[in-house]
Amino acid sequence: MRERRAPFDTSPERAFDVALLRISFIIVPSSAVPLIALLAHAATVAVVRPATSPPAVVEMLVRLQGELTSVGFESQIIDTPASDSRAGPGGASDSWRDGLTTRPDVDAVIAIGPVLGDEVPASIEVHVVDKVTGRWLVKRLSREPQSQRPPDTLAIRAVELLRSTLLEMALAASARRAASAVAPPDTVVHVVEPGPLAGWPERFEVEAGAAATATLDGVGPALSPLGRVTWALDQRWAAQLTAAGLGTHPTVDGTIGSARVIQDYGIVGARYRFRSHQRLRPLVALSAGALHTAVDGQAQSPNQGRHAERWSLLLDASLGAQLRIAQRFFFTAAAHLQIAEPYLAVRFADRVVATSGRPNVLLTLTIGAWM
Numbered sequence: 001m002r003e004r005r006a007p008f009d010t011s012p013e014r015a016f017d018v019a020l021l022r023i024s025f026i027i028v029p030s031s032a033v034p035l036i037a038l039l040a041h042a043a044t045v046a047v048v049r050p051a052t053s054p055p056a057v058v059e060m061l062v063r064l065q066g067e068l069t070s071v072g073f074e075s076q077i078i079d080t081p082a083s084d085s086r087a088g089p090g091g092a093s094d095s096w097r098d099g100l101t102t103r104p105d106v107d108a109v110i111a112i113g114p115v116l117g118d119e120v121p122a123s124i125e126v127h128v129v130d131k132v133t134g135r136w137l138v139k140r141l142s143r144e145p146q147s148q149r150p151p152d153t154l155a156i157r158a159v160e161l162l163r164s165t166l167l168e169m170a171l172a173a174s175a176r177r178a179a180s181a182v183a184p185p186d187t188v189v190h191v192v193e194p195g196p197l198a199g200w201p202e203r204f205e206v207e208a209g210a211a212a213t214a215t216l217d218g219v220g221p222a223l224s225p226l227g228r229v230t231w232a233l234d235q236r237w238a239a240q241l242t243a244a245g246l247g248t249h250p251t252v253d254g255t256i257g258s259a260r261v262i263q264d265y266g267i268v269g270a271r272y273r274f275r276s277h278q279r280l281r282p283l284v285a286l287s288a289g290a291l292h293t294a295v296d297g298q299a300q301s302p303n304q305g306r307h308a309e310r311w312s313l314l315l316d317a318s319l320g321a322q323l324r325i326a327q328r329f330f331f332t333a334a335a336h337l338q339i340a341e342p343y344l345a346v347r348f349a350d351r352v353v354a355t356s357g358r359p360n361v362l363l364t365l366t367i368g369a370w371m
Contacts, residue, residue, distance in 0.1 A: 043107040044074045045162065050112050050121075051080050056151050057112055057121060063155035064110060071159060108166070110158050113140075121150075124158045128165045139165055202370050205230035207332060209366030211244045216361065218346070218354025219261050220250035226364055228332075235276035241268045242287065242316075244364075254348040257299035261346065261356060265291040265338075267316050279324045283334070287316040293344040293356055312340035312357060320364075328370045336362035 047064050050057060061077060068075040106129070113123035128137045141157050207228040214221040224247025230240040245264025252259045269287025291314035297305035320334025340357025347353065 043166075044076065045108045045110060046106045047075055047077045048109060048111040049077055049079050060112060060121060060124075060151040060155055063151055064158060067155055067159040071163065073162075108162055109136075110162065121154065124154050126158060126161045126165055128162070128169060130169065137165060137169060202235075203232050204371040205232070205238075205240075205368050206371055207366035207368035209332075209364060211247075211336075211362050211364045213244075213247075213263060213360055213362045215354070215356050215358070217356075217358060218252055219356050220252070222250045222261075222263060223248045224264075226366060228366060228368070230271065230368075236273050238271045238273070239268070240271050240285065240287070242266070242289075245292075252346050252354045254353050256303050256348050257297060257305060259298070259305075259346050259348075259354075260296045261344075261354075262294040262296070263291065263356065263360075265289060265314050267314060269316065273322065281322045283320055283322055283332075285316075285318045285320075285334070287318075289314050289316070291338070291340045291357060293340075295344065295346055299348075310342065310344055312342055312344070314357070315339045315341075318364075330368050330370075332364075332366045332368060334364050336360075336364060338362060 045068055047061060047068075049061060053061075065075050065077070108129065109125075109127040111125045111127065112121045113125065123140055123142045125138060125140045129135070130137070139161055141154060141161055205228075207226075207230070209226050209228075211224050211226040212221055213224065224244045226242065226244040228240055228242045230238050232238045243264075243266040249260045249262050252261060267287035267289030269285055269289075271283055271285040273281050273283040275281045291312045292309070293312065294307070294309045296307050299305040316336055316338050318334045318336040320332060323331045323333075325331060338357065338360040340360070343355055343357035345352045345355050
């Protein structure tokens with residue numbers, strides 16, 4: 001009668017094999033974390049028993065179950081289907097394995113190969129399934145002829161091969177995930193803090209308001225409507241056209257009569273605006289144009305009044321500020337200094353009593369809109 005060995009012996013050779021297996025998995029790279037996670041949920045290994053099971057095969061099955069349990073796997077023994085008994089591991093067909101692909105409780109398969117004449121399996125195969133693709137990774141171990149205990153050696157090496165195969169698949173999965181994870185492009189963020197002027201293009205301005213005019217030599221103040229059109233060249237520089245007239249007519253009084261002074265002008269020039277992105281923006285402007293002055297004289301008898309008109313070159317310098325009041329509306333206030341050449345002189349009996357344009361001082365106030 002053939003003597004049966006205990007499933008777990010304590011011989012020196014057995015202890016050395018088990019210790020070597022344990023030490024080979026003590027040092028695990030950090031990328032093997034997926035394998036540890038797989039073992040943590042007790043992966044199930046199906047051990048396929050061949051159709052013929054001599055004592056050596058039965059002993060190997062017991063060894064395999066013991067080794068699998070000792071390293072944290074769950075195991076179950078399944079039989080090769082009778083219809084496929086000739087197509088086991090290494091055969092022409094693996095239809096015996098196809099039904100295990102869809103089973104969620106099977107992560108790997110260890111299949112014992114055909115039996116030689118001495119009833120010792122010639123080989124053993126390890127099949128590990130990829131649950132994502134459903135494909136199997138197959139590795140084979142052949143019996144070592146010089147081995148003194150073929151069933152023990154094959155069982156230990158089969159479990160070692162199983163663990164290394166799981167580690168290999170985990171590393172490959174990690175590499176695939178790393179390759180597919182495309183790093184997002186660097187995002188360049190330009191932070192633009194919109195000031196109170198954002199929201200409407202300031203290219204073309206139309207303004208309407210009034211101008212208060214006074215001379216420094218005898219002509220009283222006058223109030224005239226004023227209109228201005230501005231074309232912005234950029235945020236600071238602009239060209240503008242201004243016209244004022246048809247306003248009140250100041251009177252110059254004398255001992256022998258009086259004179260009514262009428263003044264209208266039109267100028268074109270350039271404007272420079274400071275702090276263009278703020279709500280309140282100072283500005284300066286220089287302009288040149290024409291001044292039309294008319295005088296209607298009324299004299300006491302026996303003197304006679306006269307009517308005179310004159311066109312003069314007018315130079316205008318202004319300093320003011322623009323205040324935004326809504327998305328597209330603004331106020332503009334400015335002080336102007338005007339010089340005319342030639343200037344107008346008001347005479348009573350050949351005596352000059354007042355002049356205009358030497359110089360004139362104006363205050364303007366307008367409301368405008370960006371078009």
